[in-house]
Amino acid sequence: MYARVARWDGGEAEGIRANAEGIKARAADGPPEGVPAKGVTIFADPENGRMMSVTFYETLEDLRQGDATLNTMSPPNDGMGTRGPIEVYEVAVDLRL
16 A cells, blocks of 8 residues: 655644545545545644645555646645645555554
């Protein structure tokens, strides 16, 4: 399994909360077309203007396709702040206790 990590810094608390709620609401429809993700985890620190999204993919090929699709989308600009560089990891351990 592989993970794509995107971070935003310099956001506004209400913008971060609103975007997280919007993502949660859209999740019922599954991932966006062209994003073959198996899951997503979003960490929010509204009071410090930070948010991090970790999207999980079964294969490196799926990650590359999802990354290409997500990079063509307009990032949220309503209080999310500035997106930093994208990082890619192989998931070594994923425990849900």
